[in-house]
Every structure is written in structure tokens, then in C-alpha cells.
Amino acid sequence: MRRSIATVSLSGTLEEKLQAAAAAGFDGVEIFENDLVAAPVPPREVRAMAADLGLGIDLYQPFRDFEGVDDAQLERNLRRAEAKFELMLELGTDTMLVCSNASEAAIGDDARAAAQLHRLAEAASPYGVRIAYEALAWGRHVDDYRHSWRLAAEADHPSLGVCLDSFHILSKRDDPSGIRDIPGEKIFFLQLADAPYMAMDLLQWSRHYRCFPGQGGFDLTAFTRNVLEAGYTGPLSLEVFNDVFRASDPHRTAADALRSLSVLEDALGRERAAERVAEGPGADGARPRVTLTRLPDPPEDAAYAFVEVAAQEAGADSVRAVLAALGFDHTSDHRSKPVQLWSRGDARVLLSATDPRLGHTWDGDAAVTALGVEVADPDRAAQRADLLLAPTLPRRRDPAESRISAVAAPDGTAVFFCPSSQQGRGWLADFAAAAVRDRNEGAGVPVTAIDHVGLFQPFDHFDEASLFYRSVLGLTPDASLEVAAPDGLVRSRALHSHDSGLRIALNVSVLGRGTRADAAGGAQHIAFACDDVFAAAEAMRAGGVAPLPIPDNYYDDLAARTDLAPAVRERMRENGILYDRAGTGEFFHFYTPMLGNRLFFEVVQRVGGYTGYGAANAPIRMAAHRAERTR
Numbered sequence: 001m002r003r004s005i006a007t008v009s010l011s012g013t014l015e016e017k018l019q020a021a022a023a024a025g026f027d028g029v030e031i032f033e034n035d036l037v038a039a040p041v042p043p044r045e046v047r048a049m050a051a052d053l054g055l056g057i058d059l060y061q062p063f064r065d066f067e068g069v070d071d072a073q074l075e076r077n078l079r080r081a082e083a084k085f086e087l088m089l090e091l092g093t094d095t096m097l098v099c100s101n102a103s104e105a106a107i108g109d110d111a112r113a114a115a116q117l118h119r120l121a122e123a124a125s126p127y128g129v130r131i132a133y134e135a136l137a138w139g140r141h142v143d144d145y146r147h148s149w150r151l152a153a154e155a156d157h158p159s160l161g162v163c164l165d166s167f168h169i170l171s172k173r174d175d176p177s178g179i180r181d182i183p184g185e186k187i188f189f190l191q192l193a194d195a196p197y198m199a200m201d202l203l204q205w206s207r208h209y210r211c212f213p214g215q216g217g218f219d220l221t222a223f224t225r226n227v228l229e230a231g232y233t234g235p236l237s238l239e240v241f242n243d244v245f246r247a248s249d250p251h252r253t254a255a256d257a258l259r260s261l262s263v264l265e266d267a268l269g270r271e272r273a274a275e276r277v278a279e280g281p282g283a284d285g286a287r288p289r290v291t292l293t294r295l296p297d298p299p300e301d302a303a304y305a306f307v308e309v310a311a312q313e314a315g316a317d318s319v320r321a322v323l324a325a326l327g328f329d330h331t332s333d334h335r336s337k338p339v340q341l342w343s344r345g346d347a348r349v350l351l352s353a354t355d356p357r358l359g360h361t362w363d364g365d366a367a368v369t370a371l372g373v374e375v376a377d378p379d380r381a382a383q384r385a386d387l388l389l390a391p392t393l394p395r396r397r398d399p400a401e402s403r404i405s406a407v408a409a410p411d412g413t414a415v416f417f418c419p420s421s422q423q424g425r426g427w428l429a430d431f432a433a434a435a436v437r438d439r440n441e442g443a444g445v446p447v448t449a450i451d452h453v454g455l456f457q458p459f460d461h462f463d464e465a466s467l468f469y470r471s472v473l474g475l476t477p478d479a480s481l482e483v484a485a486p487d488g489l490v491r492s493r494a495l496h497s498h499d500s501g502l503r504i505a506l507n508v509s510v511l512g513r514g515t516r517a518d519a520a521g522g523a524q525h526i527a528f529a530c531d532d533v534f535a536a537a538e539a540m541r542a543g544g545v546a547p548l549p550i551p552d553n554y555y556d557d558l559a560a561r562t563d564l565a566p567a568v569r570e571r572m573r574e575n576g577i578l579y580d581r582a583g584t585g586e587f588f589h590f591y592t593p594m595l596g597n598r599l600f601f602e603v604v605q606r607v608g609g610y611t612g613y614g615a616a617n618a619p620i621r622m623a624a625h626r627a628e629r630t631r
């Protein structure tokens, strides 16, 4: 399908917005009136600029407060409209969005409004302009799509149809299935936006918190399916008013935006393919006519191959000390790079002495720089990532070494697609057995695997990151939640693969402050799974690293709200072990001290199918790490 984006969704000047939309691969744009009015170039040049970039101008918007007015006002509105039709000729666009009247003065009389819309359509038609009438969720009298369609049907003019905007419909939890009752050719335009569910004024919610499909709580797949079933064949156009996107790099936002449409089209295409199979051959007559672009299948069984930590000198020493205390062996070294492989069970940590991604200001502190993800078909995963505009990182160069493709996540973390164990884990052959300097007799330490990785995100790229992992790796996001760190709120959203072999927890400072551990809880961490958290904590202590101390107040509270046996509680207190429970599941976990400014480790034990991350304990952990730093 044709893909478009409203200029209001991107930051910058009109020219910058057009360039960003074109660079991401959009086919067209909706031009928001303010963007045009503020532009220092005449409409004709805007048209040429867009054409040079390969962009069509699919819509001019919005024309406000037109219908439901008194007769004198109608004449003034028609005069204003004529001027815009002239302008649209210059711009080379044939569709004008008219949103339902939101003014207090609007007159609630359907016959009047329909007659006035007819006049507008009649005035538009000599210009070859079509009027797409959109019900704003906060329209004074017209605030739902059925009503806008009733008026358009009553006005009955070939140049008049409706514009459907998912936000106005889904924000009210309205049922989109009624869209199928609108003739497809009368749906002149489709605007898509997602949003997180919030209890707030509709206009404020719409103007500040919209996001791209898949980043919020709406079911855009079901919504769009209804529009396609109605027979709509026009563009899928993103109209996203968002405070962060308005202020971030438009090229990044446009790529994020296009990614969201790729995923949406793919989901619709998959549904259609499944229906075809169910219906058998020859049943295609009633299907919509649009072509839905598909993506290669996502990895179904993604799991951690490794996590790479870059660290120098003191930073590397403290990582080694903790890994050794947790029973990891330094098993091998990379054949051509200063990278050590440390492993315990299925948990593998690459410790790298350099990482250009950390930049020239890197202080050598330990930081997560790469996730190695085991997938059944690495080539397919890389191809899917490429179609989703994930930036490709240069392949490892030495021809004798395995060729694993990698892409950059929005925060710069490299994501490597590694062949899974069935295929012999080729990348491990790049490592030669180490001279057993640090062979650990950690037989008593029950670390089994990497449970999850926590990555603190740059403020501008949090929603982008969750869509990135969801789309590129096929992960499922959990609900987003907020955690009160001692120095600011932190928003957190975890994602997991189908069988939870891969879990990633993304955090961001709600106020956009702090990218380091000493501000807003902004550190990264690697959490290891084990099957005996007490043994793990005691072994780590015996290995010379004391778990992060947790205040007695926490254990007093635990006594008050749980029925954990006093002896168990006492053993938890001694080892800084925290606790959470959800249904029949239980979660035990402890932390290491901070290793430098950015990184710590966690060890977790999941019991009885617990699927969370102990979010209730996050503020305790953050306060404890902070106390440790200021001691």
C-alpha cells in the first residue's frame, strides 16, 4: 500500500521534514497548514521539492470549523476555502482534510451541516479537489465516524467523503467494525496513530501522546482490517502528534514511522494469507484489492547467545572479579580481537577491551555494547532487519572468522544474529581456548543462563527502541510501568520472545534526565538465571564479592506482607535477596554493587512460572545503589 506521513509528525522545517520522509522511503506526505505557512518557499516550490524527493503530496490539512455555522459565517468560510483550493492547485494535491467543527459556537443541526458540506464540495470540484471530512473526538457536535459519514451521505456529493483517523475512534474505545458499512470509495483518507491508554482530556492526549502503530495500546491491525474490508485503497498515513518526536531527529523518527507501517502491513498480510488458506482456492472475489507488503518471518525462538561488555583496566578487573565469583570461567579468547569469553552454563559474556561505539569520551567503565541473539535462520533475521530499516553494522572482517551480521539498536547497542546451537554455534569457533588463567572451580554456583538484560535508553528513543525489538526480533512487549528512583521517575517496559529465551527490559528517565547510574537510576544490567539464589549469593560472597546490601526496613516490610518463614527471610536479609510474587509465581533476586558508573549484575530465580522482573523492588535497588555511591 502507499505509505504517507503527516508533516506534523516530524521535527524541523518543512524542507527537513520532506527530506526525512523521503529518506525513510515514504511515498507521500500530508502537509499540515502551519508547516506550509511558516515555510519560506512558495507552494509551487514545495511541490517541486517534494517531487524531486519522489514524494507525492497526498493531503492538505486541516481546514477547521467549517460546517454548522450561520449563513454569514458560511460565506466567509467558503471564501477562505477558495483561497485554499487555489493553493492546493499550486501544491499539486487533490484532497483537503476538513475536521469537524470544535468551536463552542457550532450549531448542532445535521441538515444545516450537511447542506454546508455540500456547498463546500461543490466549490471544491472545479479545482479537482476532494473534501475528506473527519470527526474529531472532541468535535462540538460531530465526534464519531458514523456521524461524519451520515452527514457526508446526506450531503451526497461526489467530491465529499470521509477521513478516518484511528485516534479519534480508538481513544473512545469505539467499535471500528461499523467502518465496514461505509462504501470504500467514500473513505477518502486514512490516518493512523496509536497511543498509550491514558485517563485524560481527549484533545490533550491527542496532541501530545500519539505514537506510531505498535508503540501504544490500540489495536491498529483490527482497525485497519475494517477499513480495508470496507474497500479502502488509498494511503496508510501516519498522523502523530507527539512531544518527543516533535523535538527529535526527523530522520530517526521517519525511519521509526516507516517501520511501524511495515509491521502493520505485514500483520494484515499474514491474516489475509491465513484466511486464503482457510477458505481454499477461488474464494478471492470479496477480498480488498490492495497489495500488502510482507516481511520475512520473525525469529520464533530467539535466545541469548551472549552479551558483550566493553571495559578497560579497572572496569574490566571488576567485571572479571564478579564473573569469577559467580562461577564463570574464562574459557577462551577471540582469535584476532581483544575479547575474552566467560561462560557458565548457557550464560556467555564477552568481555571486550575496546568498543568504538562508546566513543572517544569513554572512560573505560564497563558497559553493555552488544547482544548476541541466537536465531534459527540468521540470514532471514538480517533480511527482515534490513527491510525494517535497522542500521547494518560492518561485518566482522577477518575472512577466516564466521560472518555474523549485526544491526544497531536505537541506543547504539549492536544486535548480532548468531546461528543457534543446532547449527553448531559457528561464532564460538572464533574463540580459541584460553590459557586457563582464570579457570574457576565454581561448581557450587548455580548460574544457568542469561535471564534478561536491562538497557537504559536515551529519552528520545524509548518508543523507537520498543518497536525496534518488537519488529526486528519479534518480541512481545509487556505493559509499561513507572518506577520511583530516588532521583526521578523511571519508565520501564520489558519485551520477551515467544518462549522467553530472550528478555530485554528497557528503561528511560521520565523527565529525560540522566543517562548514567547516578541520575534517575540510569544503569544497564545483565541478569543471570539460577536455580538456587541462596547458593548463588553465598558463593558470590565466598568468591569475594558481597551482594548489594538491602536495608532492614525492606525485610520488616516483607515480614508484614508475606508469609515467608522467618529463617528464609533472615537468609534473604544476609544476602540482600529481594522477593516478589505474582499469582502462584515467586521471584528471588539479588544484585552486585555497581561496576563503575554504568553496569551491575543481577542474579534471579524464577519459581512457579513467574514472568515479571521484580519491578516493585526496583526503587529499593536504585536507592541501595545510590547509597553505595554516596557512602
Ligand SMILES: O=C(O)c1ccc(O)c(O)c1
Binding pocket: 061, 062, 097, 099, 134, 136, 165, 191, 206, 207, 239
Ligand atoms: O488536533 C487537531 O487539531 C487535529 C487536526 C487535524 C487532524 O487530522 C486531527 O486528527 C487532529
Ligand SMILES: [Mg+2]
Binding pocket: 134, 165, 191, 239
Ligand atoms: Mg486526524
